[in-house]
Amino acid sequence: MDTLLSLLHGFTVAFEPAKLLFCLIGVFLGTAVGVLPGIGPALTVALLLPVTFKLDPGGSLIMFAGIYYGGMYGGSTTAILLNAPGESASLATALEGSKMAKAGRGGPALATSAIGSFVAGLIATIGLAFLAPWLVEVAVKFGPWDYFALMIVAFVTVSATFGDSPLRGLTSLFLGIALGLIGIDKLTGQARLTFGVPELLNGVEVTTLAVGLFAVGEAFYVASKRFRDPEEIIPIKGSLWMTKEDWKRSWAPWLRGTAFGFPIGALPAGGAEVPTFLSYSTEKKLCKYPGEFGKGAIEGVAGPEAANNASAAGTLVPLLTLGLPTSATAAIMLAGFQQYGLNPGPLLFAEKPDLVWGLIASLFIANVMLVILNLPLVGLWVRLLAIPQPWLYAGILVFATMGTLAVNGSPVELTMLFAFGFIGYLMRRYDYPVAPMVVGLILGPMAEAQLRRALQISLGDPMILLENPISATLLGIAFIALVAPFVMKGLNRFKASED
Amino acid sequence: MTNDIRAQGADKPALIVGVLLLVVAFLVGYDAAQQTIVATYGLGPTAMPYVVACGLVILGFSHFVVAFRGGLPKPEAADGKALLWIAAGLVCLIGCIALGGGFVIAIALLFACTARGMGRRAFAVDLAIGFVLGLAIFLAFAKLLTLILPSGPLERLFL
Numbered sequence: 234m235d236t237l238l239s240l241l242h243g244f245t246v247a248f249e250p251a252k253l254l255f256c257l258i259g260v261f262l263g264t265a266v267g268v269l270p271g272i273g274p275a276l277t278v279a280l281l282l283p284v285t286f287k288l289d290p291g292g293s294l295i296m297f298a299g300i301y302y303g304g305m306y307g308g309s310t311t312a313i314l315l316n317a318p319g320e321s322a323s324l325a326t327a328l329e330g331s332k333m334a335k336a337g338r339g340g341p342a343l344a345t346s347a348i349g350s351f352v353a354g355l356i357a358t359i360g361l362a363f364l365a366p367w368l369v370e371v372a373v374k375f376g377p378w379d380y381f382a383l384m385i386v387a388f389v390t391v392s393a394t395f396g397d398s399p400l401r402g403l404t405s406l407f408l409g410i411a412l413g414l415i416g417i418d419k420l421t422g423q424a425r426l427t428f429g430v431p432e433l434l435n436g437v438e439v440t441t442l443a444v445g446l447f448a449v450g451e452a453f454y455v456a457s458k459r460f461r462d463p464e465e466i467i468p469i470k471g472s473l474w475m476t477k478e479d480w481k482r483s484w485a486p487w488l489r490g491t492a493f494g495f496p497i498g499a500l501p502a503g504g505a506e507v508p509t510f511l512s513y514s515t516e517k518k519l520c521k522y523p524g525e526f527g528k529g530a531i532e533g534v535a536g537p538e539a540a541n542n543a544s545a546a547g548t549l550v551p552l553l554t555l556g557l558p559t560s561a562t563a564a565i566m567l568a569g570f571q572q573y574g575l576n577p578g579p580l581l582f583a584e585k586p587d588l589v590w591g592l593i594a595s596l597f598i599a600n601v602m603l604v605i606l607n608l609p610l611v612g613l614w615v616r617l618l619a620i621p622q623p624w625l626y627a628g629i630l631v632f633a634t635m636g637t638l639a640v641n642g643s644p645v646e647l648t649m650l651f652a653f654g655f656i657g658y659l660m661r662r663y664d665y666p667v668a669p670m671v672v673g674l675i676l677g678p679m680a681e682a683q684l685r686r687a688l689q690i691s692l693g694d695p696m697i698l699l700e701n702p703i704s705a706t707l708l709g710i711a712f713i714a715l716v717a718p719f720v721m722k723g724l725n726r727f728k729a730s731e732d
Numbered sequence: 733m734t735n736d737i738r739a740q741g742a743d744k745p746a747l748i749v750g751v752l753l754l755v756v757a758f759l760v761g762y763d764a765a766q767q768t769i770v771a772t773y774g775l776g777p778t779a780m781p782y783v784v785a786c787g788l789v790i791l792g793f794s795h796f797v798v799a800f801r802g803g804l805p806k807p808e809a810a811d812g813k814a815l816l817w818i819a820a821g822l823v824c825l826i827g828c829i830a831l832g833g834g835f836v837i838a839i840a841l842l843f844a845c846t847a848r849g850m851g852r853r854a855f856a857v858d859l860a861i862g863f864v865l866g867l868a869i870f871l872a873f874a875k876l877l878t879l880i881l882p883s884g885p886l887e888r889l890f891l
Contacts, residue, residue: 283879400791400794400795400798401804403787403791404749404753404791404795407784407787407788408788410787411756411760411784411788414760414781414784418777421776421777423767423768423777425763425764425767425777426759426760426763428763449822452846453815453818456811456814456815456817456850457810457814457815458808621852622850622851623846623847623848623850623852623858624847624852624858626847626850627842627843627844627846627847627850627858627862628843628865630818630821630822630843631839631842631843631865631866631869634822634838634839634842635839635869635881638829638881639873639881642829642881642882644826644829644830647822647825647826647829648826650822651819651822651823651826654822655819658815662807663745663749663804663805663807664804664805681780684775685775688775
């Protein structure tokens, strides 16, 4: 009952006309940026963060929710029409979606992904609303050792279990943690790794790293191989709307996708890649027309898209209740929260219930707006894709530097952006995942703080990590997750079924 | 995939990454060793850097092993000229901001250089487009968000 009341209260906050307008602007901007090729939701949020900078926390968080969902939707549009997924979570969508678009069924593919995202987002947000308060109660009892163990789990799962090579994932993670060391140590005031540069005392901005690695890195990467794979937009032919048959084939995958996405997204191990591919392979098995898979089966778009959106709402569970980001997008959202001086976690629910429930309520509203806005406007988004590539990437770089300049326009910060961009390019070139680096930067200092707090309480006895059942279990999970990929080396889970 | 390609001898990129990781590890460890504040109990500010340095050393040596066993994925040849143009654009931007040239000119230069790097051949036109774009962004930030982006003489005309 409490949950319903809080949620209702959240809706009264979110239904103020000004808030609705923020949400609408957020959805619009989020879709517009998210639809650009190579830009996934994480980058969309990072690029648009400065726009919300000067609003009050409530308004900006709500705009934020809109940007987030808009970015997700825009990403799937690109995946379907360009076969250029902005992030690994829309890989599965691109598989069938682009085939459908080539077969002249781009309209229904976009529609099933939009409506599927809507259904999944709605169910998953309800799940979030009911799961979060319960988890908050559990989290209140967590000690620093438990938080530390949770973060270790997140480290391992983000870097070692996903991607092609655990070694490259871990390298990316450790470089991120090393970057996180830069600046003043919060417990003692000791300056670390600043090399006498005063701008480094505040540490590396998460948004600078994310925008550098993702946006600038992507621009470099595309420029470096621009003659080799010209991307072609597949024009939408025929009706935009789904036929009765399409509906019949879509509703079950939507629900199954949601059932995969939300629980896996809500785990501290999280991520959206696993549920989308699970959904894809499940739909492939259950499909009544297996021959269509690989040629554009609507189930292959409906399921993974729903799973993707549901897991996105799922990652908000650990983010809001524990302050634990489990995806690149969540890591940047956490940076956004911190920008407004908010620290997600159990305390936030107690101290700022208006804000938290207002945010959850606006997730619902953003979802509704997306469907209303996007299906009719799809023509506009497609035209955005038709911008000539040189202008497109020049514009992306303008956006990227604009964000850095708006927050902190020092030449040192810009130089860092440039350097991270080049590192991002090299990482792309040699197939290192970039997301673990961002997660390492944001979680590294948090993990360190929790560990030191734990050891202060135990008077320096490290056994405290293993004596508590929760932290011991979590560390055990992390260890298994770290070792398993090395043990089962031949077992390259999704590659086999995908190719 | 990468296992099929057995390079003769060591894979150079993997070796370089390994060396770079060791250099970063050394920097992190050296910086920690130079620190003066020590915690009275529990962990001090140097513990985590040492852990990270150790991790980086292990990863560095793992890259050496990888270098002799297939190496990193082989990338396609890159278009160096395009990269240089974009890098030049970013350098222009940083220089323009550092020297007080202002946001609009910096963005115009970045836009034109990037577009050139991506294959356009109309530098003057792109410069003009970048200029208008920069001005629009500057005014939108200043008027709608009351956030003043770095200003030079040109921007002050509009404030």
